[in-house]
Amino acid sequence: MSLLSPPPSADGSTTYCRKQKSLGLLCSNFLGLYNRDGIETVGLDDAATRLGVERRRIYDIVNVLESVGVLVKKAKNTYHWLGLGAIPKALEQLKEEGFRNNDEHVDVKSGKVSDDEEDERVSSHSVSLHEKSDLDSTHKTSGSFKSGSVTENRKEKSLGLLTKNFIKLFLCTNSDMLSLDDAAKILLGDAQNPSLTRTKVRRLYDIANVLSSMNFIEKIHHPETRKPAFRWLGMASHPNSQTRSATGVAHIESKKRAFGTELTNICFKRSKVGDQEVKLFDLQSQRPPIKPGTHGCNSNQGLGPFSHSDPVTLSKSCDGESNKVNKTQDLENLASNYRPKYHNQALRDLFVHYMDAWKSWYSEVAEMDPVGVI
DNA sequence: TGCTCCCGCCAACTT
DNA sequence: AAGTTGGCGGGAGCA
Structure with a gap:
């Protein structure tokens, strides 16, 4: 049975559950x-088969993951797996790109701007693009595309580019x-065209679900407007960060669906599952289910992209003190293995900052957690 | 009832 | 020409 196949219910039939099919869960x-x-390549067919979904959905996941550096296209149907360790570097590059493009913003403005930027100008929302930084545009990133070509147009609207721009924000x-x-309004199509905006918002939901399943962002509600919003967790994901709990954000433990944050493979009945929802198997951590309301092994999950435990190095959680030591060593090995060799002092400092933050967070978690669990 | 977002059509693109 | 990729929007699930 594929990982996403719904289990038979008591009467032998299978009940469709939308959550089982969510992009977040799939991710x-x-x-x-x-x-x-040992994973070096990812075959799209293989992934689709093993996950029990059609290829189309794999494309969605892969495009978003590629944007954050987890994998890179190698050949037709094949991606090279870089792993979660590549994420910090990818984020740094995105950040650098964002600021760099912001510097070039004047030039961009004088010429043709991307639809994103154009959108920004017609948009009535309060945040200027200068404050929000620039967004990627194929006008700048690729000279090989003819301006106005169908290819360029298609590329501009790609899920991957949209993901990068979303993160850059x-x-x-x-x-x-x-x-x-x-x-x-910032990221998506023509803000004055409701139809186009609606379409683009759908894509934003797709991206947000994937990113939230990786704990890059979380869905919250704006404290004033109560409207749904996304909060960035990736760069400030440890408890020391004041931004995490002291922003005055109204954390609504959403009674609404939170696609992408659910790891539930199983849903016996549409709705009504609610609090009694049973997590049969947490694939993310490769651990048995945690009852709702308890913390246990999962108490510190969900703190940024690092929190997505590597099954190999972290799956032995809950095994006691010795594993805590092993995990620390694993993480240190991981950090040293993936430590970028920055020649740029600012980047080096930034990376050191992240490492310190991570160590600080980890040691705090280790102290809080007597059973050696992340 | 509106928000959310899965699904699959089909056009663009690649081999 | 055949296969791959992925934009797009209809419409169903859900609160």
């Missing part, structure tokens, strides 16, 4: 499947929270 399962030692601004409306 978690995808990472659970491939995020381990968080990385290159002071605010760590974006309302759904603002994000859509």
Whole structure:
């Protein structure tokens, strides 16, 4: 049975459950499947078969993951797996790109601007693009595309580019929270065309679900407008960060669906599952289910992209003190293995900052958690 | 009832 | 020409 196949219910039939099919869950399962030692390539057909979904959905996941550096296209149907360790570097590049493009912004403005930027100008929302940083545009990133070509147009609207731009909004601004409306207006098509905007918002939901399943962002509600918003967790994901709990954000433990944050493969009945929802198997951590309301092994999950435990190095959680030591060593090995060799002092400092933050967070978690669990 | 977002059509693109 | 990729929007699930 594939990972996403619905189980038979008591009467032998299978009940359709939308959550089982969510991109967020698919992403978690995808990472659970491939995020381990020895994985070098990912075949799209293989992934689709093993995850029990059609290829189309794999494209969605892969495009978003490629944007954050987890994998890179190698050949037709094949991706090279870089792993979660490549994420910090990818984020740094996005951040750098965002700021760099912001510097070039004047030049961009004088010429043709991307639809994103154009959108920004016609948009009535309050945040200027200069404050929000620039967004990627194929006009700048590729000279090989003829201006106005179908290819360029298609590329401009790609899910991958959209993902990068979405992340840049968080990385290159002071605010760590974006309302759904603002994000859509900044990132997506013609704000004066409701139809186009609606379409683009759908894509934003797709991206947000994947990113939230990886704990890059979380869905919240704006404290004033109560409108849905996304909050960036990736760069400030440890408890020491004041931004995590002291922003005054109204954390609504959403009674609404939170696609992408669910790791539930199983849903016996549509709705009504609610609090009694049973997590049969947490693929993300490769661990048995945790009852709702308890913390146990999962108490510290969900703190940024690092939190997506590598099944190989972290799956032995809950095994006691010796594993805590092993995990620390694993993490240190991981950090040293993936430590970028920055020649840029600023980047080096930034990386050191992240490492310190991570160590600080980890040691705090280790102290809080007597059973050696992340 | 509006928000959310899965699904699959089909056009663009690649081999 | 056949296969791959992925934009797009209809419409169903859900609160």
